[in-house]
Amino acid sequence: MDKGNIINHHLYVKENKPVSFSEDMLAKVRSLIGRYPAGKQKSALLPVLHIAQEELGGYLSVDSMDYVASLLGLNPIEVYEVATFYSMFYLEKVGKYVLEVCHTGPCAICGGEEVLQHIKDYLQIETGETTPDGLFTLKEVECLGACGNGPAMQVNTEFYEHLTSKQVEKILEDLRQKQEEDRSSKGWANLFS
């Protein structure tokens, strides 16, 4: 994998591998475009990027972003500038489970700082890193809107709330043991009717 030969930024990954959606997914994209007025298909960019990230390896490579641009008839730069703006889009490879721990005010005063530190100690990684087995990536995120149930984190956009250090260990171990499951029913593409 060579990094950054397309855009002058080390975070961008170009794999030079062909990427594409299944027929089923393409139909979803067409239906998403249909939710916006004719000629305004750019509006579908955020939902389509969510789908692309989920379907094409868990992050947005330059290849994936170029592909999304072609689907929506956009210039690639229009996709890059959006993908770099929003924190839910990952521009480099992530682990199978992305732990996004809230570190904002209300969670912080309810024990969130301790929980975050405990995850770092337990997994022996720092924020932004991935465990060597490729299972967990740790991220600190701003307010998840779970302030009443803090401390909170999301694992692949699923909420885990009222966290304690002990519980977090159990959650991580459960995820480690978890068999491959069919996540498609919870996938972005299937959320939209």
Added chain:
Amino acid sequence: MGKLVLLEKAGIPGIRFIDVYLASGGYKAVRKGLLEMTPVQVQQEVTRSGLRGRGGAGFPTGLKWSFLDRKTNRPRYLVCNADESEPGTFKDRYLMEKIPHLLIEGLILSSYALGARTCYIYIRGEFKYLVGILENAIREAKHKGYLGEKILGTDFSLDIYVHPGAGAYICGEETALLESLEGKRGNPRNKPPFPAYKGLYDCPTVVNNVETLAAVVPVIIMGGEAYARIGIGKSTGTKLMSACGNINKPGVYEIEMGLPVEEFIYSEEYCGGIKNGRMLKAVIPGGSSVPILPADLALNTAKAEPRLLSYESLAEGDFQSGSMLGSGGFIVYDEDACMVRNTWNLTRFYRHESCGQCSPCREGTAWMEKVLYRIEHGQGRMSDIDLLVRIANNIEGKTICPLGDAAAWPVASAIRHFRREFEYHAEHPEAIKNIRHGAIGAIQDRIRVR
């Protein structure tokens, strides 16, 4: 128990599904609005109700609707702001999760009043699970004939679509939200033109918060005048408060406007008092952007009158001794909370969420964070405190959107009310190094004993 207007039915098992919702009187407001009232009459009731924007600004909803450009032939849009990201605020999430059809019903009525044929719900991407819940509610409503072509046999047609964001606080600002909905970065637009003239796709657009639009349902059912009789003064109706922090019972509570802050914090019906029997130190009453109040000013105004949960009472004393109702994100701090650390934490949030368009906000938030970090970590100087005040003053009012103000106010207010705590940090770099959340002797005077 206070009067429940919005969440009256939220506790009914299965209310998320349309059959249960209909059986408990759901969509009655849509029937009344569409079959018995003209769009103008629906808007009149909203104006009479005195309903004000529940997202934070508190702008009268009927007035906002009246600005909509109805002279053009271009389509009009209603956009529901469900980008709830203000620290301390989780009321819209609760409402959409528990009783999504109430929002759908409010959207139908509001779109009818505004003459919008398409409505988008812009929801923050982290609320992915709610996308499924809302899409399902929309599907159900369409199936029962409350959405789609010629609703209930009238000439009114409406489609509602859920549009996810992807992690950006700034998209809660209405023009940034519209940019984002158009598939762009969430950079706020200069105003004017206001969205009422040039909004989504340059068409006339109204953007309202989830709670505001849901509140249109009780307004239509009971009538604007009856709704206006609930609450106090110009703070009509009820408000969803999301309470969090060091309290016994964090959660979402519907309160009648005018409830005393003291009752809200200490009564068993609401927050249930401070956790572990500790003392109250400070409150942020309306989401992290509004000024923090020390315990004494949170419970009573500077005029020694009880502080009430209303737009006016919380603003009493302006920023010298007051705050704002904001979004209703009610954050409670106990005696152990470190105000310096908290201010640093919140400033880090605004630094992260600044879109970077305006220099005062982009540079100022980063600068403030740096200075606060060093004070909190024992490397601060006494002069840093006035430096922070100066930076905050130079951000406030000098940016395209209110994020600059939102970043400046928490810093300015924390220093205004807890200056001695900042000074203590600067004076005792060694002493505070090991204190993460500390009750520091020097600042105990503002803690309320109870």
